[in-house]
Amino acid sequence: MRKMFIAGNWKMNNTLTETVEFLNEFKELVKGIDNVEYGIAPSFVCLPVAKEMVKGTNIKILSQNMFYEDKGAYTAEISPLMLKDLNIDYVIIGHSERRQYFGETDETVNKRIKKALEHGLKVVMCIGESLKEREQGITNIVLEKQLKGGLADITAEQMKNIVIAYEPVWAIGTGKTATSEEAQTSCLFIRNTVSQMIGKETAENVRIQYGGSVKPANTEELMGQNDIDGALVGGASLKADTFIQIINKA
Numbered sequence: 353m354r355k356m357f358i359a360g361n362w363k364m365n366n367t368l369t370e371t372v373e374f375l376n377e378f379k380e381l382v383k384g385i386d387n388v389e390y391g392i393a394p395s396f397v398c399l400p401v402a403k404e405m406v407k408g409t410n411i412k413i414l415s416q417n418m419f420y421e422d423k424g425a426y427t428a429e430i431s432p433l434m435l436k437d438l439n440i441d442y443v444i445i446g447h448s449e450r451r452q453y454f455g456e457t458d459e460t461v462n463k464r465i466k467k468a469l470e471h472g473l474k475v476v477m478c479i480g481e482s483l484k485e486r487e488q489g490i491t492n493i494v495l496e497k498q499l500k501g502g503l504a505d506i507t508a509e510q511m512k513n514i515v516i517a518y519e520p521v522w523a524i525g526t527g528k529t530a531t532s533e534e535a536q537t538s539c540l541f542i543r544n545t546v547s548q549m550i551g552k553e554t555a556e557n558v559r560i561q562y563g564g565s566v567k568p569a570n571t572e573e574l575m576g577q578n579d580i581d582g583a584l585v586g587g588a589s590l591k592a593d594t595f596i597q598i599i600n601k602a
């Protein structure tokens with residue numbers, strides 16, 4: 353049985369004050385929920401306070417990115433040692449916004465994943481096709497390329513610490529959700545590709561989240577699909593009263 357994982361990617365939203373307000377409310381709302389894994393990825397500046405505030409709860413704290421070196425002259429980058437020191441639970445790697453605006457490639461995604469795992473950090477690896485690629489009918493080619501590049505040299509043992517987030521770029525922050533059928537088809541393709549690359553058992557166990565305009569109204573339908581094991585949620589995770597509805601429905 354794969355445990356559902358609902359993660360909120362806050363991107364460049366919510367100040368420290370807003371993060372504290374959110375967590376005070378959210379901690380009460382999630383009390384007693386342990387059959388679904390859930391967490392938030394606030395901005396870097398909020399991580400230490402967020403991590404402190406969730407002590408004694410099941411709330412996971414994720415980082416939105418990480419650099420692939422331990423330390424050195426890399427102004428403004430965040431190292432795995434810094435995240436490990438805070439006991440951060442997961443690192444999101446390869447989000448489409450990182451790929452689109454900050455030059456992330458499958459190669460740098462792979463470097464980051466290896467470095468995170470080397471330091472005992474779990475990973476949420478994001479992949480997904482653009483609207484143009486979907487319209488050209490090359491969705492599966494793109495997903496396979498991102499999987500093969502991002503997961504190059506990753507072993508079955510290491511895959512136990514990796515969650516894959518399927519996020520069609522055209523559905524992120526646009527209000528356009530993939531239909532449950534489209535999302536399921538792509539998540540099944542991802543699982544089959546992992547099976548070919550790393551093995552059947554790994555593919556059966558790896559959790560695949562769907563991301564792209566997930567909201568309370570579409571959660572049940574999407575999460576009800578065989579190969580969808582959770583969600584990476586942007587906009588709808590910023591307010592505790594909305595995010596809790598997604599968790600409850602999952």
Ligand code: PEP
Pocket residue numbers: 361363519523524525526527563564565566584585586587588
């Ligand atoms: C995301 O940021 O990963 C995302 C899916 O955003 P949204 O839910 O706002 O589309």
